[in-house]
Amino acid sequence: MNVRMLQRFKKIKDVTSSVLSVFSVETNHLHTYPNFTKNTFDVDRGPYRSLEEHHLTYFRDVLGENGLVVDLCDLEKYNVDFMKHLRGGSTLVLRPTATEQVSKILSFCNHHHLAVCTQGGNTGICGGATPIFDEIILSMELMNKIIHLDELSSVLTCEAGCVLENLDHYLNERNLMMPIDLGAKGSCHIGGNISTNAGGIRLYRYGNLQGNILGLEVVKANGEILNCMNTLKKDNTGFHLKHLFIGSEGTLGIITKAAIQCVPKPKSVKLLFLGAQNFTKILKAFNKARHDLGEIISAVEVMDHQTMEMVEEYTDLSSPIGRYPIYLIIETSGSDETHDEEKLNRYFESCMDKHFILNGVVASSTTQIQKLWSIREKIAESFYKDGYVFSYDISLPLPSYYDFVTEMRHYMGEKSHRVFGFGHLGDGNLHLQISVKEFSKEILDYIEPHIYKRVEELKGSISAEHGIGFLKRKYLPMIKSSVNISTMRNLKNLMDPKGILNPYKVL
Ligand code: FAD
Numbered sequence: 001m002n003v004r005m006l007q008r009f010k011k012i013k014d015v016t017s018s019v020l021s022v023f024s025v026e027t028n029h030l031h032t033y034p035n036f037t038k039n040t041f042d043v044d045r046g047p048y049r050s051l052e053e054h055h056l057t058y059f060r061d062v063l064g065e066n067g068l069v070v071d072l073c074d075l076e077k078y079n080v081d082f083m084k085h086l087r088g089g090s091t092l093v094l095r096p097t098a099t100e101q102v103s104k105i106l107s108f109c110n111h112h113h114l115a116v117c118t119q120g121g122n123t124g125i126c127g128g129a130t131p132i133f134d135e136i137i138l139s140m141e142l143m144n145k146i147i148h149l150d151e152l153s154s155v156l157t158c159e160a161g162c163v164l165e166n167l168d169h170y171l172n173e174r175n176l177m178m179p180i181d182l183g184a185k186g187s188c189h190i191g192g193n194i195s196t197n198a199g200g201i202r203l204y205r206y207g208n209l210q211g212n213i214l215g216l217e218v219v220k221a222n223g224e225i226l227n228c229m230n231t232l233k234k235d236n237t238g239f240h241l242k243h244l245f246i247g248s249e250g251t252l253g254i255i256t257k258a259a260i261q262c263v264p265k266p267k268s269v270k271l272l273f274l275g276a277q278n279f280t281k282i283l284k285a286f287n288k289a290r291h292d293l294g295e296i297i298s299a300v301e302v303m304d305h306q307t308m309e310m311v312e313e314y315t316d317l318s319s320p321i322g323r324y325p326i327y328l329i330i331e332t333s334g335s336d337e338t339h340d341e342e343k344l345n346r347y348f349e350s351c352m353d354k355h356f357i358l359n360g361v362v363a364s365s366t367t368q369i370q371k372l373w374s375i376r377e378k379i380a381e382s383f384y385k386d387g388y389v390f391s392y393d394i395s396l397p398l399p400s401y402y403d404f405v406t407e408m409r410h411y412m413g414e415k416s417h418r419v420f421g422f423g424h425l426g427d428g429n430l431h432l433q434i435s436v437k438e439f440s441k442e443i444l445d446y447i448e449p450h451i452y453k454r455v456e457e458l459k460g461s462i463s464a465e466h467g468i469g470f471l472k473r474k475y476l477p478m479i480k481s482s483v484n485i486s487t488m489r490n491l492k493n494l495m496d497p498k499g500i501l502n503p504y505k506v507l
Protein backbone atom coordinates (compact mmCIF):
# COMPACT_ATOMS: atom_id res chain seq x y z
CA MET A 1 0.00 0.00 0.00
CA ASN A 2 1.28 3.42 -0.86
CA VAL A 3 0.87 5.21 2.44
CA ARG A 4 2.28 8.40 0.93
CA MET A 5 -0.98 8.78 -0.97
CA LEU A 6 -2.62 9.67 2.28
CA GLN A 7 -0.65 12.86 2.53
CA ARG A 8 -2.45 14.49 -0.35
CA PHE A 9 -4.98 16.22 1.85
CA LYS A 10 -5.49 19.93 1.38
CA LYS A 11 -4.70 22.26 4.20
CA ILE A 12 -7.09 25.09 4.81
CA LYS A 13 -5.08 28.16 5.64
CA ASP A 14 -7.56 30.76 6.76
CA VAL A 15 -9.76 28.82 9.13
CA THR A 16 -11.70 31.35 11.16
CA SER A 17 -13.51 30.66 14.35
CA SER A 18 -17.18 31.28 14.91
CA VAL A 19 -16.47 33.33 17.96
CA LEU A 20 -16.98 37.05 18.05
CA SER A 21 -14.17 39.47 18.70
CA VAL A 22 -14.73 41.64 21.71
CA PHE A 23 -12.63 44.59 22.71
CA SER A 24 -12.12 44.67 26.43
CA VAL A 25 -11.93 48.22 27.70
CA GLU A 26 -10.46 47.14 31.03
CA THR A 27 -7.43 45.43 29.62
CA ASN A 28 -7.11 47.01 26.20
CA HIS A 29 -6.65 43.53 24.77
CA LEU A 30 -8.55 41.95 21.96
CA HIS A 31 -10.23 38.80 23.25
CA THR A 32 -12.36 36.40 21.31
CA TYR A 33 -15.51 35.40 23.10
CA PRO A 34 -18.43 33.37 21.81
CA ASN A 35 -21.79 35.02 21.53
CA PHE A 36 -24.02 34.86 24.62
CA THR A 37 -25.69 31.45 24.85
CA LYS A 38 -29.09 33.02 25.56
CA ASN A 39 -28.86 34.80 22.18
CA THR A 40 -27.74 31.79 20.14
CA PHE A 41 -30.03 29.15 21.62
CA ASP A 42 -33.75 28.98 21.98
CA VAL A 43 -34.02 29.09 25.78
CA ASP A 44 -36.09 31.16 28.22
CA ARG A 45 -34.86 32.40 31.57
CA GLY A 46 -36.53 30.65 34.50
CA PRO A 47 -38.40 32.61 37.20
CA TYR A 48 -35.31 33.18 39.35
CA ARG A 49 -34.49 36.32 41.32
CA SER A 50 -31.73 38.56 40.02
CA LEU A 51 -28.75 39.35 42.17
CA GLU A 52 -29.19 42.26 44.58
CA GLU A 53 -26.73 44.15 46.75
CA HIS A 54 -27.92 42.53 49.98
CA HIS A 55 -27.25 39.07 48.47
CA LEU A 56 -23.66 40.10 47.86
CA THR A 57 -23.36 41.38 51.41
CA TYR A 58 -24.45 37.98 52.70
CA PHE A 59 -22.00 36.09 50.47
CA ARG A 60 -19.16 38.42 51.59
CA ASP A 61 -20.01 37.65 55.19
CA VAL A 62 -19.85 33.91 54.56
CA LEU A 63 -16.81 33.75 52.26
CA GLY A 64 -14.85 36.93 52.84
CA GLU A 65 -13.88 39.26 49.99
CA ASN A 66 -11.49 36.68 48.48
CA GLY A 67 -14.29 34.20 48.00
CA LEU A 68 -16.12 36.39 45.48
CA VAL A 69 -15.24 37.20 41.87
CA VAL A 70 -17.16 40.19 40.53
CA ASP A 71 -14.69 41.85 38.18
CA LEU A 72 -16.07 41.58 34.63
CA CYS A 73 -12.74 40.55 33.12
CA ASP A 74 -12.07 37.90 35.76
CA LEU A 75 -15.60 36.55 35.32
CA GLU A 76 -15.10 35.69 31.64
CA LYS A 77 -13.06 32.53 32.21
CA TYR A 78 -15.90 31.16 34.34
CA ASN A 79 -18.64 32.29 31.95
CA VAL A 80 -17.14 30.78 28.79
CA ASP A 81 -16.99 27.01 28.30
CA PHE A 82 -13.89 25.01 27.37
CA MET A 83 -14.92 24.67 23.73
CA LYS A 84 -15.59 28.43 23.54
CA HIS A 85 -19.02 27.68 22.10
CA LEU A 86 -21.07 29.00 25.01
CA ARG A 87 -21.06 32.14 27.10
CA GLY A 88 -23.07 32.88 30.20
CA GLY A 89 -23.75 36.28 31.70
CA SER A 90 -23.09 35.61 35.37
CA THR A 91 -21.92 38.57 37.40
CA LEU A 92 -20.83 36.57 40.44
CA VAL A 93 -18.55 33.63 41.14
CA LEU A 94 -18.52 32.20 44.65
CA ARG A 95 -15.45 30.25 45.78
CA PRO A 96 -16.12 28.39 49.02
CA THR A 97 -13.32 26.71 50.95
CA ALA A 98 -15.42 24.44 53.18
CA THR A 99 -18.56 22.31 53.06
CA GLU A 100 -20.26 24.49 55.69
CA GLN A 101 -19.85 27.50 53.38
CA VAL A 102 -21.40 25.57 50.48
CA SER A 103 -24.25 24.66 52.80
CA LYS A 104 -24.84 28.30 53.81
CA ILE A 105 -24.69 29.46 50.19
CA LEU A 106 -27.22 26.89 48.99
CA SER A 107 -29.56 27.40 51.88
CA PHE A 108 -29.54 31.15 51.13
CA CYS A 109 -29.93 30.69 47.35
CA ASN A 110 -32.77 28.24 47.89
CA HIS A 111 -34.55 30.64 50.22
CA HIS A 112 -34.09 33.63 47.87
CA HIS A 113 -34.70 31.63 44.69
CA LEU A 114 -31.30 32.35 43.16
CA ALA A 115 -30.10 29.92 40.47
CA VAL A 116 -26.67 28.29 40.86
CA CYS A 117 -24.33 26.72 38.32
CA THR A 118 -21.64 24.58 39.92
CA GLN A 119 -18.30 24.57 38.19
CA GLY A 120 -15.30 22.27 38.58
CA GLY A 121 -12.37 22.62 36.19
CA ASN A 122 -14.69 23.84 33.40
CA THR A 123 -13.42 21.21 30.96
CA GLY A 124 -16.86 19.69 30.31
CA ILE A 125 -17.75 19.38 26.65
CA CYS A 126 -21.52 19.66 26.66
CA GLY A 127 -22.10 22.98 28.33
CA GLY A 128 -23.01 21.81 31.84
CA ALA A 129 -20.49 23.93 33.71
CA THR A 130 -21.24 27.43 32.45
CA PRO A 131 -24.33 29.51 33.19
CA ILE A 132 -26.91 30.12 30.50
CA PHE A 133 -28.23 33.41 31.88
CA ASP A 134 -27.08 35.06 35.11
CA GLU A 135 -26.87 32.03 37.42
CA ILE A 136 -24.39 32.41 40.26
CA ILE A 137 -21.32 30.33 39.49
CA LEU A 138 -20.24 28.17 42.42
CA SER A 139 -16.62 27.35 41.70
CA MET A 140 -15.14 24.44 43.63
CA GLU A 141 -11.55 25.45 42.83
CA LEU A 142 -10.58 26.36 46.41
CA MET A 143 -11.91 23.13 47.91
CA ASN A 144 -8.79 21.24 46.93
CA LYS A 145 -7.47 19.53 50.02
CA ILE A 146 -6.41 15.88 50.26
CA ILE A 147 -7.92 14.69 53.51
CA HIS A 148 -6.61 11.17 54.04
CA LEU A 149 -5.02 8.21 52.32
CA ASP A 150 -5.44 4.73 53.70
CA GLU A 151 -2.45 3.13 51.99
CA LEU A 152 -3.41 -0.42 52.91
CA SER A 153 -6.86 -0.32 51.34
CA SER A 154 -5.76 2.37 48.81
CA VAL A 155 -8.72 4.60 49.65
CA LEU A 156 -8.17 8.31 49.12
CA THR A 157 -10.43 10.88 50.72
CA CYS A 158 -10.32 14.39 49.33
CA GLU A 159 -12.30 17.53 48.59
CA ALA A 160 -14.19 17.81 45.33
CA GLY A 161 -12.08 20.61 43.86
CA CYS A 162 -8.84 18.59 43.75
CA VAL A 163 -7.38 18.58 40.25
CA LEU A 164 -7.20 15.02 38.92
CA GLU A 165 -3.53 15.26 37.94
CA ASN A 166 -2.55 16.55 41.39
CA LEU A 167 -4.24 13.55 42.98
CA ASP A 168 -2.43 11.23 40.60
CA HIS A 169 0.95 12.84 41.41
CA TYR A 170 0.26 12.54 45.13
CA LEU A 171 -0.63 8.86 44.75
CA ASN A 172 2.28 8.14 42.42
CA GLU A 173 4.72 9.06 45.17
CA ARG A 174 3.05 6.38 47.26
CA ASN A 175 3.05 3.71 44.54
CA LEU A 176 -0.64 4.14 43.87
CA MET A 177 -2.67 5.60 41.03
CA MET A 178 -6.10 7.10 40.34
CA PRO A 179 -8.49 4.66 38.63
CA ILE A 180 -9.32 7.39 36.10
CA ASP A 181 -7.20 9.30 33.59
CA LEU A 182 -8.23 11.71 30.86
CA GLY A 183 -6.77 14.35 28.57
CA ALA A 184 -8.14 17.18 30.71
CA LYS A 185 -6.46 15.84 33.87
CA GLY A 186 -4.39 19.00 34.35
CA SER A 187 -7.56 21.08 34.89
CA CYS A 188 -10.57 18.87 35.62
CA HIS A 189 -11.59 18.28 39.22
CA ILE A 190 -12.43 14.96 40.82
CA GLY A 191 -15.83 16.49 41.73
CA GLY A 192 -16.40 17.32 38.04
CA ASN A 193 -15.29 13.82 37.07
CA ILE A 194 -17.77 12.28 39.48
CA SER A 195 -20.57 14.64 38.48
CA THR A 196 -20.10 13.70 34.83
CA ASN A 197 -19.30 10.05 35.60
CA ALA A 198 -16.26 10.61 33.38
CA GLY A 199 -14.68 7.73 31.50
CA GLY A 200 -11.24 8.20 29.98
CA ILE A 201 -8.45 5.86 29.07
CA ARG A 202 -8.27 3.77 32.27
CA LEU A 203 -11.94 2.75 32.23
CA TYR A 204 -11.22 -0.36 30.18
CA ARG A 205 -9.14 -1.74 33.04
CA TYR A 206 -10.60 -0.22 36.20
CA GLY A 207 -14.25 0.25 35.29
CA ASN A 208 -16.33 3.40 35.65
CA LEU A 209 -16.55 5.73 38.60
CA GLN A 210 -19.77 4.15 39.84
CA GLY A 211 -17.57 1.26 40.95
CA ASN A 212 -14.63 3.28 42.21
CA ILE A 213 -16.35 5.94 44.26
CA LEU A 214 -16.89 4.46 47.70
CA GLY A 215 -18.33 7.51 49.39
CA LEU A 216 -19.48 11.05 48.82
CA GLU A 217 -20.37 14.10 50.83
CA VAL A 218 -23.02 16.18 49.09
CA VAL A 219 -24.76 19.44 49.87
CA LYS A 220 -28.42 19.37 48.93
CA ALA A 221 -30.26 22.26 47.31
CA ASN A 222 -31.70 23.32 50.67
CA GLY A 223 -28.24 23.39 52.25
CA GLU A 224 -28.50 20.10 54.14
CA ILE A 225 -25.25 18.12 54.20
CA LEU A 226 -25.72 14.53 53.13
CA ASN A 227 -22.94 12.38 54.52
CA CYS A 228 -22.40 9.22 52.46
CA MET A 229 -18.66 9.17 53.14
CA ASN A 230 -18.34 5.44 53.30
CA THR A 231 -14.81 4.11 52.78
CA LEU A 232 -15.68 0.42 52.75
CA LYS A 233 -15.61 -1.64 49.61
CA LYS A 234 -18.88 -3.32 50.55
CA ASP A 235 -21.83 -1.64 52.22
CA ASN A 236 -25.37 -2.70 51.44
CA THR A 237 -27.17 -0.72 54.08
CA GLY A 238 -30.15 1.04 52.61
CA PHE A 239 -30.47 2.91 49.33
CA HIS A 240 -27.21 3.65 47.52
CA LEU A 241 -27.70 7.39 47.61
CA LYS A 242 -24.23 8.27 46.32
CA HIS A 243 -25.19 6.88 42.91
CA LEU A 244 -27.77 9.62 42.53
CA PHE A 245 -24.97 12.15 42.26
CA ILE A 246 -22.51 10.23 40.10
CA GLY A 247 -23.26 11.54 36.63
CA SER A 248 -26.04 13.94 37.67
CA GLU A 249 -24.08 16.97 36.38
CA GLY A 250 -24.70 19.28 39.30
CA THR A 251 -28.50 19.10 39.03
CA LEU A 252 -29.26 17.10 42.20
CA GLY A 253 -26.66 18.26 44.72
CA ILE A 254 -23.15 19.61 45.08
CA ILE A 255 -20.38 17.12 45.73
CA THR A 256 -17.99 18.45 48.34
CA LYS A 257 -15.93 15.37 49.29
CA ALA A 258 -15.23 11.93 47.88
CA ALA A 259 -13.68 8.64 48.96
CA ILE A 260 -12.05 6.94 46.00
CA GLN A 261 -10.85 3.37 45.59
CA CYS A 262 -7.39 3.87 44.09
CA VAL A 263 -5.25 1.19 42.48
CA PRO A 264 -1.62 0.03 42.82
CA LYS A 265 0.76 1.67 40.39
CA PRO A 266 1.75 -1.00 37.86
CA LYS A 267 5.38 -2.08 37.93
CA SER A 268 5.67 -2.55 34.21
CA VAL A 269 3.92 -0.34 31.67
CA LYS A 270 4.29 -0.64 27.92
CA LEU A 271 2.66 1.02 24.97
CA LEU A 272 2.09 -0.40 21.53
CA PHE A 273 1.45 2.04 18.71
CA LEU A 274 0.24 0.16 15.65
CA GLY A 275 -0.72 1.17 12.12
CA ALA A 276 -3.31 -0.79 10.11
CA GLN A 277 -4.88 -0.77 6.69
CA ASN A 278 -8.47 -0.46 7.84
CA PHE A 279 -10.81 -0.71 10.80
CA THR A 280 -11.64 -4.37 10.16
CA LYS A 281 -7.98 -5.17 10.73
CA ILE A 282 -7.97 -3.01 13.85
CA LEU A 283 -10.87 -5.04 15.24
CA LYS A 284 -8.98 -8.25 14.52
CA ALA A 285 -5.89 -6.90 16.28
CA PHE A 286 -8.00 -5.74 19.23
CA ASN A 287 -9.75 -9.07 19.53
CA LYS A 288 -6.44 -10.87 19.41
CA ALA A 289 -5.07 -8.55 22.10
CA ARG A 290 -8.00 -9.45 24.37
CA HIS A 291 -7.06 -13.09 24.07
CA ASP A 292 -3.26 -12.83 23.96
CA LEU A 293 -2.63 -9.98 26.37
CA GLY A 294 -5.71 -10.48 28.52
CA GLU A 295 -5.16 -9.32 32.06
CA ILE A 296 -2.31 -6.90 31.28
CA ILE A 297 -4.25 -4.64 28.88
CA SER A 298 -4.90 -1.29 30.52
CA ALA A 299 -6.07 0.89 27.61
CA VAL A 300 -7.21 0.42 24.02
CA GLU A 301 -7.51 3.54 21.89
CA VAL A 302 -7.98 4.14 18.21
CA MET A 303 -7.43 7.15 15.94
CA ASP A 304 -7.81 7.57 12.21
CA HIS A 305 -5.31 9.18 9.87
CA GLN A 306 -7.40 12.34 9.58
CA THR A 307 -6.94 12.80 13.32
CA MET A 308 -3.22 12.14 13.12
CA GLU A 309 -2.90 14.51 10.20
CA MET A 310 -4.59 17.24 12.21
CA VAL A 311 -2.35 16.69 15.26
CA GLU A 312 0.68 16.87 12.98
CA GLU A 313 -0.64 20.08 11.45
CA TYR A 314 -1.16 21.92 14.73
CA THR A 315 1.51 20.48 17.05
CA ASP A 316 5.15 19.46 16.78
CA LEU A 317 4.17 15.81 17.26
CA SER A 318 4.07 13.21 14.52
CA SER A 319 3.24 9.58 13.99
CA PRO A 320 6.15 7.46 15.25
CA ILE A 321 5.59 4.92 12.46
CA GLY A 322 4.74 7.07 9.45
CA ARG A 323 1.32 7.39 7.84
CA TYR A 324 -1.30 4.64 7.99
CA PRO A 325 -5.05 4.76 7.46
CA ILE A 326 -5.79 3.99 11.09
CA TYR A 327 -3.89 3.50 14.34
CA LEU A 328 -4.39 1.32 17.38
CA ILE A 329 -2.84 2.18 20.75
CA ILE A 330 -2.65 -0.56 23.35
CA GLU A 331 -1.25 0.09 26.80
CA THR A 332 -0.34 -2.82 29.06
CA SER A 333 0.20 -2.60 32.80
CA GLY A 334 1.56 -5.61 34.64
CA SER A 335 3.80 -6.61 37.46
CA ASP A 336 6.52 -8.54 35.66
CA GLU A 337 8.54 -6.72 33.01
CA THR A 338 9.99 -9.84 31.34
CA HIS A 339 6.68 -11.62 31.26
CA ASP A 340 4.88 -8.59 29.78
CA GLU A 341 7.59 -8.00 27.21
CA GLU A 342 7.54 -11.60 26.01
CA LYS A 343 3.78 -11.52 25.68
CA LEU A 344 3.84 -8.22 23.82
CA ASN A 345 6.52 -9.31 21.40
CA ARG A 346 4.66 -12.54 20.62
CA TYR A 347 1.45 -10.59 20.10
CA PHE A 348 3.11 -7.99 17.89
CA GLU A 349 4.84 -10.56 15.67
CA SER A 350 1.70 -12.61 15.32
CA CYS A 351 -0.33 -9.53 14.30
CA MET A 352 2.30 -8.70 11.69
CA ASP A 353 2.32 -12.31 10.39
CA LYS A 354 -1.45 -12.32 10.09
CA HIS A 355 -1.38 -8.87 8.39
CA PHE A 356 -3.68 -7.40 11.02
CA ILE A 357 -1.22 -4.58 11.31
CA LEU A 358 1.24 -3.03 8.89
CA ASN A 359 3.71 -1.50 11.29
CA GLY A 360 4.16 -0.64 14.94
CA VAL A 361 6.43 0.39 17.77
CA VAL A 362 6.60 -0.66 21.40
CA ALA A 363 7.50 1.97 23.97
CA SER A 364 8.88 0.86 27.32
CA SER A 365 10.42 3.90 29.00
CA THR A 366 8.22 6.42 30.79
CA THR A 367 9.45 9.21 28.50
CA GLN A 368 8.68 7.27 25.33
CA ILE A 369 5.28 6.23 26.65
CA GLN A 370 4.38 9.78 27.62
CA LYS A 371 5.48 11.04 24.23
CA LEU A 372 3.21 8.57 22.46
CA TRP A 373 0.30 9.28 24.80
CA SER A 374 0.72 12.99 24.16
CA ILE A 375 -0.30 12.41 20.52
CA ARG A 376 -3.61 11.12 21.82
CA GLU A 377 -3.91 13.82 24.46
CA LYS A 378 -3.19 16.69 22.09
CA ILE A 379 -6.09 15.82 19.82
CA ALA A 380 -8.50 18.14 21.65
CA GLU A 381 -5.98 20.97 21.68
CA SER A 382 -5.50 20.54 17.92
CA PHE A 383 -9.09 20.38 16.83
CA TYR A 384 -9.65 23.56 18.71
CA LYS A 385 -7.50 25.20 16.03
CA ASP A 386 -9.28 23.46 13.18
CA GLY A 387 -12.11 25.94 12.73
CA TYR A 388 -15.41 25.27 14.45
CA VAL A 389 -15.70 21.68 15.58
CA PHE A 390 -18.96 19.85 16.19
CA SER A 391 -17.96 17.23 18.69
CA TYR A 392 -19.86 13.98 19.33
CA ASP A 393 -19.18 11.49 22.08
CA ILE A 394 -21.04 8.33 21.22
CA SER A 395 -21.11 4.66 22.08
CA LEU A 396 -21.59 2.22 19.24
CA PRO A 397 -21.53 -1.55 18.85
CA LEU A 398 -18.04 -2.37 17.54
CA PRO A 399 -19.12 -3.55 14.05
CA SER A 400 -20.64 -0.10 13.34
CA TYR A 401 -17.96 1.88 15.19
CA TYR A 402 -15.82 3.20 12.35
CA ASP A 403 -18.39 2.71 9.55
CA PHE A 404 -20.23 5.53 11.22
CA VAL A 405 -17.31 7.93 10.75
CA THR A 406 -17.15 7.01 7.07
CA GLU A 407 -20.91 7.39 6.76
CA MET A 408 -20.81 10.86 8.32
CA ARG A 409 -17.90 11.85 6.08
CA HIS A 410 -20.03 11.00 3.04
CA TYR A 411 -23.04 12.72 4.55
CA MET A 412 -21.08 15.93 5.17
CA GLY A 413 -19.33 15.93 1.77
CA GLU A 414 -18.13 19.42 0.89
CA LYS A 415 -19.96 20.96 3.83
CA SER A 416 -17.19 20.10 6.27
CA HIS A 417 -13.50 20.71 6.35
CA ARG A 418 -12.64 17.49 8.16
CA VAL A 419 -14.58 14.56 9.60
CA PHE A 420 -12.44 12.49 11.91
CA GLY A 421 -12.78 9.82 14.54
CA PHE A 422 -10.82 8.62 17.53
CA GLY A 423 -11.75 7.19 20.88
CA HIS A 424 -11.76 4.56 23.53
CA LEU A 425 -12.17 1.52 21.28
CA GLY A 426 -11.98 -0.87 24.21
CA ASP A 427 -15.19 0.67 25.58
CA GLY A 428 -16.95 1.10 22.22
CA ASN A 429 -16.72 4.87 22.73
CA LEU A 430 -16.16 6.96 19.61
CA HIS A 431 -15.29 10.66 19.54
CA LEU A 432 -16.57 11.80 16.17
CA GLN A 433 -15.57 15.31 15.17
CA ILE A 434 -16.80 17.41 12.30
CA SER A 435 -14.79 20.55 11.67
CA VAL A 436 -16.18 23.34 9.53
CA LYS A 437 -14.77 26.70 8.58
CA GLU A 438 -17.18 28.52 10.83
CA PHE A 439 -20.30 27.84 12.84
CA SER A 440 -23.62 28.20 11.07
CA LYS A 441 -27.09 27.29 12.23
CA GLU A 442 -27.74 25.62 8.84
CA ILE A 443 -24.82 23.23 9.32
CA LEU A 444 -25.87 22.50 12.89
CA ASP A 445 -29.39 21.71 11.67
CA TYR A 446 -27.94 19.56 8.91
CA ILE A 447 -25.92 17.50 11.40
CA GLU A 448 -28.42 17.34 14.27
CA PRO A 449 -30.73 15.59 14.87
CA HIS A 450 -29.62 13.40 11.92
CA ILE A 451 -26.55 12.17 13.78
CA TYR A 452 -28.52 11.28 16.91
CA LYS A 453 -31.21 9.48 14.89
CA ARG A 454 -28.54 7.36 13.24
CA VAL A 455 -26.90 6.57 16.57
CA GLU A 456 -30.29 5.52 17.89
CA GLU A 457 -30.89 3.30 14.82
CA LEU A 458 -27.48 1.72 15.33
CA LYS A 459 -28.39 1.01 18.96
CA GLY A 460 -25.72 3.31 20.30
CA SER A 461 -25.72 6.04 22.93
CA ILE A 462 -25.63 9.79 22.17
CA SER A 463 -23.44 10.40 25.19
CA ALA A 464 -20.90 7.78 26.13
CA GLU A 465 -18.99 9.71 28.77
CA HIS A 466 -19.45 13.49 28.54
CA GLY A 467 -23.02 13.69 29.81
CA ILE A 468 -26.01 15.66 28.57
CA GLY A 469 -25.34 19.14 29.95
CA PHE A 470 -27.00 21.95 28.07
CA LEU A 471 -26.16 20.98 24.52
CA LYS A 472 -27.73 17.53 24.38
CA ARG A 473 -30.74 18.01 26.62
CA LYS A 474 -33.24 18.41 23.81
CA TYR A 475 -32.26 14.99 22.48
CA LEU A 476 -32.96 13.20 25.73
CA PRO A 477 -36.62 12.48 24.82
CA MET A 478 -35.37 10.80 21.64
CA ILE A 479 -33.50 8.19 23.62
CA LYS A 480 -35.30 7.90 26.94
CA SER A 481 -38.87 6.77 27.38
CA SER A 482 -41.44 9.13 28.91
CA VAL A 483 -41.43 6.98 32.04
CA ASN A 484 -37.66 7.39 32.29
CA ILE A 485 -37.91 11.13 31.91
CA SER A 486 -40.79 11.56 34.33
CA THR A 487 -38.91 9.49 36.92
CA MET A 488 -35.89 11.77 36.44
CA ARG A 489 -38.15 14.82 36.83
CA ASN A 490 -39.68 13.42 40.01
CA LEU A 491 -36.23 12.87 41.46
CA LYS A 492 -35.20 16.38 40.50
CA ASN A 493 -38.32 17.82 42.14
CA LEU A 494 -37.63 15.83 45.27
CA MET A 495 -33.99 16.87 45.56
CA ASP A 496 -34.33 20.43 44.31
CA PRO A 497 -38.01 21.52 44.45
CA LYS A 498 -37.23 25.13 43.49
CA GLY A 499 -35.00 24.06 40.59
CA ILE A 500 -32.07 26.26 41.65
CA LEU A 501 -29.34 23.70 40.86
CA ASN A 502 -27.90 23.99 37.37
CA PRO A 503 -31.14 24.95 35.61
CA TYR A 504 -31.46 24.47 31.81
CA LYS A 505 -29.18 21.41 32.06
CA VAL A 506 -29.89 17.70 31.50
CA LEU A 507 -33.71 17.86 31.75
P1 FAD B 1 -16.84 20.89 34.80
O1 FAD B 1 -16.65 20.97 33.34
O2 FAD B 1 -16.51 22.11 35.58
O3 FAD B 1 -18.35 20.48 35.12
C1 FAD B 1 -18.96 19.40 34.47
C2 FAD B 1 -20.35 19.17 35.08
O4 FAD B 1 -20.23 18.74 36.42
C3 FAD B 1 -21.20 20.42 35.13
O5 FAD B 1 -22.53 20.07 34.93
C4 FAD B 1 -21.00 20.94 36.54
O6 FAD B 1 -22.13 21.67 37.00
C5 FAD B 1 -20.85 19.66 37.32
N1 FAD B 1 -19.97 19.75 38.49
C6 FAD B 1 -18.66 20.05 38.53
N2 FAD B 1 -18.19 19.94 39.78
C7 FAD B 1 -19.24 19.59 40.56
C8 FAD B 1 -19.41 19.31 41.95
N3 FAD B 1 -18.39 19.39 42.80
N4 FAD B 1 -20.64 18.97 42.39
C9 FAD B 1 -21.69 18.89 41.54
N5 FAD B 1 -21.60 19.14 40.23
C10 FAD B 1 -20.38 19.47 39.74
N6 FAD B 1 -14.42 13.24 29.60
C11 FAD B 1 -14.43 11.90 29.73
O7 FAD B 1 -15.37 11.36 30.31
N7 FAD B 1 -13.42 11.14 29.22
C12 FAD B 1 -12.37 11.67 28.57
O8 FAD B 1 -11.50 10.95 28.12
C13 FAD B 1 -12.32 13.09 28.45
N8 FAD B 1 -11.27 13.67 27.85
C14 FAD B 1 -11.25 15.03 27.77
C15 FAD B 1 -10.13 15.63 27.16
C16 FAD B 1 -10.07 17.00 27.07
C17 FAD B 1 -8.85 17.62 26.46
C18 FAD B 1 -11.15 17.80 27.55
C19 FAD B 1 -11.11 19.28 27.46
C20 FAD B 1 -12.24 17.21 28.13
C21 FAD B 1 -12.30 15.83 28.24
N9 FAD B 1 -13.39 15.20 28.85
C22 FAD B 1 -13.40 13.85 28.98
C23 FAD B 1 -14.51 16.00 29.36
C24 FAD B 1 -14.30 16.56 30.77
O9 FAD B 1 -12.94 16.70 31.07
C25 FAD B 1 -14.96 15.68 31.81
O10 FAD B 1 -16.35 15.72 31.63
C26 FAD B 1 -14.61 16.05 33.26
O11 FAD B 1 -15.10 15.05 34.11
C27 FAD B 1 -15.20 17.40 33.68
O12 FAD B 1 -14.61 17.76 34.91
P2 FAD B 1 -14.54 19.30 35.34
O13 FAD B 1 -14.01 19.38 36.72
O14 FAD B 1 -13.87 20.10 34.33
O15 FAD B 1 -16.09 19.65 35.40
Ligand code: ZN
Nearest residue numbers: 200424431465
Ligand atom coordinates in the same frame (compact mmCIF):
# COMPACT_ATOMS: atom_id res chain seq x y z
ZN1 ZN C 1 -12.96 10.37 25.82
